[in-house]
Structures are given as structure tokens and as C-alpha cells.
Amino acid sequence: MLYGKMQVVEQEFKKQLCDLLQKKVAVERAVCEQVMGCFLATEEHVTVDELHGLLRARNIAVDRTVVKAALDLFSDVGFAQDFRLQGEAAHRYEHFHPQTHHDHFICIACRKISEFSDAGLEAAQSAAMARQGFKPLFHKLEVYGVCPRCLGQEKKRLPLTHVPEGSTARVAAIESGVRLKKRLTDLGFIAGEPLTVIKNVAFGPVVVEVRGARFAIGHGEAQKIFIHSEYTAEKR
Numbered sequence: 001m002l003y004g005k006m007q008v009v010e011q012e013f014k015k016q017l018c019d020l021l022q023k024k025v026a027v028e029r030a031v032c033e034q035v036m037g038c039f040l041a042t043e044e045h046v047t048v049d050e051l052h053g054l055l056r057a058r059n060i061a062v063d064r065t066v067v068k069a070a071l072d073l074f075s076d077v078g079f080a081q082d083f084r085l086q087g088e089a090a091h092r093y094e095h096f097h098p099q100t101h102h103d104h105f106i107c108i109a110c111r112k113i114s115e116f117s118d119a120g121l122e123a124a125q126s127a128a129m130a131r132q133g134f135k136p137l138f139h140k141l142e143v144y145g146v147c148p149r150c151l152g153q154e155k156k157r158l159p160l161t162h163v164p165e166g167s168t169a170r171v172a173a174i175e176s177g178v179r180l181k182k183r184l185t186d187l188g189f190i191a192g193e194p195l196t197v198i199k200n201v202a203f204g205p206v207v208v209e210v211r212g213a214r215f216a217i218g219h220g221e222a223q224k225i226f227i228h229s230e231y232t233a234e235k236r
């Protein structure tokens with residue numbers, strides 16, 4: 001049976017991966033297999049530290065450098081695929097299945113990474129590339145925004161981090177400690193004051209214009225500035 005044969009090939013491939021990893025780092029065979037098993041068991045898009053955490057949760061003692069070496073190796077040989085989210089320093093790794101392409105949407109509120117595939121969208125992309133005379137090899141589509149669950153928690157106001165670039169909105173409140181609140185108030189972040197979002201890229205700082213001046217607000221601080229969500233309010 002083809003499936004049985006595939007499994008044998010996979011087992012052989014896994015053995016080869018362990019051989020390669022053992023050439024790169026000092027690691028016991030059993031630990032190598034556990035690292036691979038743990039990676040295969042998760043459907044998440046993990047960083048080195050996250051996979052290291054999953055291994056620790058299973059009481060598997062392994063050095064972080066081994067986890068990193070393993071994920072980089074998996075990625076090099078096409079067992080995993082690595083990518084980096086906008087505004088994040090750490091690489092993320094997921095299983096690689098060349099036959100089943102998917103794209104991602106990423107919630108900037110809870111950081112959940114979801115997968116989607118849309119035949120219509122793929123066909124439109126291919127057609128657009130063909131019109132340009134461009135032959136694509138691969139592509140990645142990442143859509144950053146707010147997931148339905150997080151969106152459900154927003155009522156008449158939302159954090160500044162959730163406002164798309166180019167929008168103009170009004171400050172509702174600042175929910176932070178006294179010092180940050182004073183600093184922001186001094187800059188003009190006062191309830192009712194209009195502001196324009198100039199740049200907002202996922203987990204990076206948010207650049208806003210208030211009273212004709214531009215400020216880059218750190219992502220964490222921007223989460224504490226709440227604005228009236230006119231466009232959200234319109235839908236409800």
C-alpha cells in the first residue's frame with residue numbers, strides 16, 4: 001500500500017534527521033526523537049522558546065541550543081517551514097506540507113495565528129502574476145488584525161493598537177499608571193482629542209499624529225490608549 005510505503009520513507013527520513021542533528025550538536029538519540037516528536041505533536045507555529053517550553057512541560061530535559069539547532073535543521077531540509085511575523089524578532093516554525101498550501105491571519109490582541117486557504121484568492125493571485133509576466137515560485141500572505149473572539153470583547157472603544165493606518169479617531173481614555181498617563185496627557189492624548197494613525201504594523205510601535213505633532217508610541221503603551229471605535233460602532 002502506498003500509505004504504508006510512505007510511512008517507511010518517513011521513518012527513514014526521521015532517522016536521517018537525527019543523524020544530522022547528532023552531527024551538529026551533542027544530543028542523545030532518545031532526546032533527538034523526543035524533540036522531533038514534540039514538534040510533530042503541536043499544530044501551533046512555535047518559536048524556539050515555545051517548543052523548549054513544551055518539552056519542559058513534558059519533563060524532557062534538553063538544552064535550548066539543541067532545540068534551536070533541531071528547528072533550523074528541520075527547516076533546512078524541508079521538514080519544517082520557518083517565518084517571522086511583522087514586529088517579532090524570533091523565528092516561528094511549523095510543519096511543512098508542500099502539497100497543502102495555506103496562508104495566515106494573525107491577531108494582534110491575543111497573538112493567535114490562524115490558517116486559511118482560499119482557492120479563489122489563490123487563483124486571483126496567480127492570474128495577477130501571469131498578467132505581469134511573473135512566474136511565482138512561492139508566496140506568503142499574512143493578514144494582521146483582530147480575531148472574532150477579541151473583537152467580541154470590544155464595545156464602544158478599542159485600544160489604539162487595533163486602529164488601521166490612515167484612520168482618524170478620538171481618544172476615549174488612557175488606562176495606565178499615573179506616570180504614563182501624565183506623559184501621554186502632556187503630549188495631547190486627552191479624552192475627545194482627535195488623532196490620526198500614521199503607521200501601525202502589528203506588534204511594532206504605533207505612530208500617531210496629535211495636534212499636528214507625530215509620536216511613536218510603543219506597542220505596550222498603545223494598548224493602554226483607548227479610542228472611540230466609530231467604525232465598530234457603526235456596524236452594531
Ligand SMILES: [Zn+2]
Nearest residue numbers: 102103122141
Ligand atoms: Zn496563499
Ligand SMILES: [Zn+2]
Nearest residue numbers: 107110147150
Ligand atoms: Zn485575538
Ligand SMILES: [Zn+2]
Nearest residue numbers: 045094102115
Ligand atoms: Zn501555518
